[in-house]
Amino acid sequence: MPPPEGDSASAQAGNNSSDFVRKLYKMLEDPTYNSVVRWSADGDSFVVLENEKFTKTILPKHFKHSNFASFVRQLNKYDFHKVRHNEESGEAPYGRDAWEFRHPEFRADRKDNLDNIRRKAPAPRKPAQADDAFGASQQIVVLSESLTATQHQIQALQEQYFELAQTNKVLVNEVISLQKMVRAQSQVSNELITHLSNIEDRRRNSRHSAHSSHSSHSGPTFHAGSLGQLPDGADEPAAELRRAREILNGVSPDSQADRELERLSVAYHQNGSPSDSATSSVMFTQGGPGPMHMLHDPLNDPRHMVYPVGQTTGIDPFHSDHINNIPYTRPLSNPNPMADSAQITPPPKDQGTSMWSHKRPRILLVEDDKTCARIGAKFLHVLECSVDIAKDGLEAVEKINNPENNESFDLIFMDIIMPNLDGVSATAMIRMVTARVPIIAMTSNIRQEDIQTYFQYGMNDVLAKPFTKDSMIRVLRKHLAYMLKDPLQGGLNSDDTGQTVGAPGPPGQNQQAYSNNQQAQANMMAAAAAMANSSMGSGAQVKFEQTPIPSPTTTSSWHSPGQMNQTSPNMDGGGYMNAGGGGPGGMVLTPGGTQRPPPQPYQMMNNQVNSQLAGGSAGFQGGGHMQASEGMGMGGGSEENRPEKRQRLYGPGANQGPFVQ
Amino acid sequence: MHSHYDDDMEDQDIMPALNFEEHVDNGIFEQILEMDDDDKREFSKSLVTNFFDQAEETFVKIEEVLNNNKVDDAKRLETLSSLGHFLKGSSATLGFNKIRDSCQIIQQYGHKLNVDGSAEPNEQVCLDKIKGALETARNDKDELAYKMFNKIDGFFKPHDE
Numbered sequence: 001m002p003p004p005e006g007d008s009a010s011a012q013a014g015n016n017s018s019d020f021v022r023k024l025y026k027m028l029e030d031p032t033y034n035s036v037v038r039w040s041a042d043g044d045s046f047v048v049l050e051n052e053k054f055t056k057t058i059l060p061k062h063f064k065h066s067n068f069a070s071f072v073r074q075l076n077k078y079d080f081h082k083v084r085h086n087e088e089s090g091e092a093p094y095g096r097d098a099w100e101f102r103h104p105e106f107r108a109d110r111k112d113n114l115d116n117i118r119r120k121a122p123a124p125r126k127p128a129q130a131d132d133a134f135g136a137s138q139q140i141v142v143l144s145e146s147l148t149a150t151q152h153q154i155q156a157l158q159e160q161y162f163e164l165a166q167t168n169k170v171l172v173n174e175v176i177s178l179q180k181m182v183r184a185q186s187q188v189s190n191e192l193i194t195h196l197s198n199i200e201d202r203r204r205n206s207r208h209s210a211h212s213s214h215s216s217h218s219g220p221t222f223h224a225g226s227l228g229q230l231p232d233g234a235d236e237p238a239a240e241l242r243r244a245r246e247i248l249n250g251v252s253p254d255s256q257a258d259r260e261l262e263r264l265s266v267a268y269h270q271n272g273s274p275s276d277s278a279t280s281s282v283m284f285t286q287g288g289p290g291p292m293h294m295l296h297d298p299l300n301d302p303r304h305m306v307y308p309v310g311q312t313t314g315i316d317p318f319h320s321d322h323i324n325n326i327p328y329t330r331p332l333s334n335p336n337p338m339a340d341s342a343q344i345t346p347p348p349k350d351q352g353t354s355m356w357s358h359k360r361p362r363i364l365l366v367e368d369d370k371t372c373a374r375i376g377a378k379f380l381h382v383l384e385c386s387v388d389i390a391k392d393g394l395e396a397v398e399k400i401n402n403p404e405n406n407e408s409f410d411l412i413f414m415d416i417i418m419p420n421l422d423g424v425s426a427t428a429m430i431r432m433v434t435a436r437v438p439i440i441a442m443t444s445n446i447r448q449e450d451i452q453t454y455f456q457y458g459m460n461d462v463l464a465k466p467f468t469k470d471s472m473i474r475v476l477r478k479h480l481a482y483m484l485k486d487p488l489q490g491g492l493n494s495d496d497t498g499q500t501v502g503a504p505g506p507p508g509q510n511q512q513a514y515s516n517n518q519q520a521q522a523n524m525m526a527a528a529a530a531m532a533n534s535s536m537g538s539g540a541q542v543k544f545e546q547t548p549i550p551s552p553t554t555t556s557s558w559h560s561p562g563q564m565n566q567t568s569p570n571m572d573g574g575g576y577m578n579a580g581g582g583g584p585g586g587m588v589l590t591p592g593g594t595q596r597p598p599p600q601p602y603q604m605m606n607n608q609v610n611s612q613l614a615g616g617s618a619g620f621q622g623g624g625h626m627q628a629s630e631g632m633g634m635g636g637g638s639e640e641n642r643p644e645k646r647q648r649l650y651g652p653g654a655n656q657g658p659f660v661q
Numbered sequence: 662m663h664s665h666y667d668d669d670m671e672d673q674d675i676m677p678a679l680n681f682e683e684h685v686d687n688g689i690f691e692q693i694l695e696m697d698d699d700d701k702r703e704f705s706k707s708l709v710t711n712f713f714d715q716a717e718e719t720f721v722k723i724e725e726v727l728n729n730n731k732v733d734d735a736k737r738l739e740t741l742s743s744l745g746h747f748l749k750g751s752s753a754t755l756g757f758n759k760i761r762d763s764c765q766i767i768q769q770y771g772h773k774l775n776v777d778g779s780a781e782p783n784e785q786v787c788l789d790k791i792k793g794a795l796e797t798a799r800n801d802k803d804e805l806a807y808k809m810f811n812k813i814d815g816f817f818k819p820h821d822e
Contacts, residue, residue, distance in 0.1 A: 239686050239687070239688045239689075240688070243688070368747075369747060369750045369751045369754075370711065370715065370751070371708060371711060371712050371715065371750075371751030371754055371755065372750050372751055372754045374708060374711075375693060375696075375708065375754050375755070378696045378704060379692075379696070382696060415750075417743075417746060444749070444750070444753065465750060465753060465754065466689055466750075466753035466754040466755075466756070467754070468689065468692050469692050469695070469696075470692075
């Protein structure tokens with residue numbers, strides 16, 4: 001495939017072949033550009049005098065990009081040629097840095113002639129240009145030769161296509177099985193959180209009855225008194241649990257993409273399961289091929305042998321829609337994360353080295369709230385990113401449209417609700433200019449339908465507010481993996497990553513520490529599930545959502561293999577379990593990690609957990625869940641609505657002691 | 662007392678014990694503290710200071726809207742909701758949970774919703790709830806500001822004494 005060449009190039013790949021030339025002519029008509037770009041004296045060529053100025057100011061105006069090389073390529077496509085001057089003989093009429101281009105039909109005085117300047121034919125067509133001098137039979141010979149050549153070409157293309165289709169099949173299978181693992185993992189996490197917070201809930205209740213005098217009026221005396229106390233370990237996991245829950249919530253798959261993937265996967269399975277897809281998804285391919293329908297085998301499918309459809313029908317299933325919905329471009333280079341994560345030891349907490357390879361990412365932070373913007377910017381500075389702040393969507397769009405900034409941001413964090421121009425609209429506008437830069441929604445509004453809207457308008461991911469340094473790291477690693485110094489061993493802060501995730505994180509994993517880790521755990525879980533559920537042999541058809549919710553006992557036994565597998569000293573393993581065991585101060589401090597003294601209890605947790613239980617299914621629960629954690633849900637009907645639980649959240653719940661007055 | 666506690670800690674990098682009780686999510690707040698370049702806490706201190714200013718300004722605005730009977734209730738609620746949302750973002754980012762919760766209540770009733778998401782069609786009820794939440798938020802803010810800045814053992818003071 002040819003490399004992409006910027007917006008104008010692709011926009012012009014269509015029929016209006018002289019559009020480019022017209023733009024070019026129009027540009028040259030503007031006398032104010034004279035010092036930068038103008039017609040030559042004879043009017044039979046044009047000269048770019050000041051390359052840099054031209055690239056930065058004129059190109060964006062007329063061609064919507066600022067890439068001089070792309071401009072030159074475009075010119076070449078239309079058969080313009082650079083006029084070469086012999087510089088050694090001092091013959092450089094417009095200066096050494098000037099670029100002069102000429103096309104025999106492109107003249108200042110022949111505006112009417114522009115239509116005669118066309119894009120060069122992409123492939124050599126010489127054999128088709130039958131010379132009149134040949135006789136009819138010779139023409140036939142030439143034609144049949146060219147036909148043979150074309151057929152060879154098609155054959156080659158089909159083979160290539162077949163290879164690609166195979167690769168895609170593997171990838172789709174891979175993604176499907178990864179999704180299942182992630183889902184399994186998040187169900188497991190949910191169960192764990194539920195279990196732990198039930199225990200914690202019970203304990204807190206007993207504590208609160210003991211601490212009834214512990215009220216919200218707490219003067220300095222009370223303070224001084226309690227200052228020296230170790231924060232009570234029993235209060236610790238709530239905030240962690242909440243964060244874990246939020247993260248689980250944030251990992252919300254795009255259901256449309258899921259459906260497409262499912263469709264592809266079904267199609268592929270009907271076509272037989274390739275052995276090579278078993279590399280890292282043993283669990284899900286061992287079921288073997290389903291019924292054999294020759295749906296997609298390009299070499300055998302007669303449709304593909306009919307010229308000229310062969311090439312295009314094969315690509316169809318990978319319509320850009322689908323490709324865009326497979327968001328992770330980096331292939332899993334580590335097919336066996338289980339083995340790896342078992343060997344990895346936590347890196348020392350040495351933050352002296354940069355996590356980025358050569359260039360530090362340049363981030364645009366769009367946030368109307370000063371406090372959030374300052375904190376976000378500070379986090380990003382600490383992560384060695386350079387940060388530009390826009391205070392609303394309008395300013396963000398202006399910054400992107402400014403040719404000096406165009407394409408130079410590596411990632412955009414975008415608040416949603418802002419004055420002047422909201423984040424979603426701003427994203428839509430930015431997407432008209434640049435398709436590539438990852439745009440991350442920063443919002444507390446992470447209901448499923450909201451997220452879908454964000455994605456629809458071109459956002460790539462969601463960072464739940466209040467964001468933390470860890471969650472920012474996670475986003476950066478995921479979307480700027482190509483900028484990491486060592487994507488496979490990105491040691492810096494990966495302990496933090498583990499913590500954000502709220503799942504055991506093998507530190508020292510790559511930017512996919514998160515997903516690999518999930519996969520590793522999910523593998524374990526899947527294995528456990530497979531043992532428990534023998535009906536699961538049939539390839540990709542396993543439905544974890546339908547697994548009945550295990551009792552707490554089951555849950556903890558599920559956890560143990562994962563826990564043994566993970567060498568990560570993460571609090572999730574040790575801390576949670578200990579806390580669950582009821583020992584005060586049960587927190588396990590991460591060696592060299594960023595474990596903190598236990599935070600305050602977080603009353604929302606119980607509520608979330610309860611609604612999770614009520615919901616019954618695993619993973620994200622869309623609106624219902626969010627309603628619990630954010631209180632933002634609009635359609636309260638779907639959610640269980642027990643007032644006594646709600647009171648926990650905001651009311652002066654009787655057993656909540658010091659909470660909201 | 663403070664230093665005695667610190668001496669007992671194995672890891673001196675660990676933050677001093679935070680004692681804001683349910684006002685603050687320590688985990689979140691510590692992330693902010695970690696951003697300080699030294700123990701003078703310039704960054705976090707100015708953040709918190711700015712936040713309190715911002716909070717007070719927002720409270721005043723909310724009060725103005727509440728007292729402005731000339732505008733119709735629906736419009737006022739809309740404004741109140743966005744004011745609540747605004748302050749919710751920064752309080753949540755700092756981990757100031759009590760204030761955040763009050764902001765959430767203001768935002769919700771501004772949308773004519775109860776905190777559980779069910780509809781509250783009575784606009785007067787919504788305005789009253791917002792009034793109550795504003796009161797709570799102000800008290801919490803004062804209490805927290807005291808914990809942060811009082812001259813005896815305020816969080817941002819002890820090192821200077």
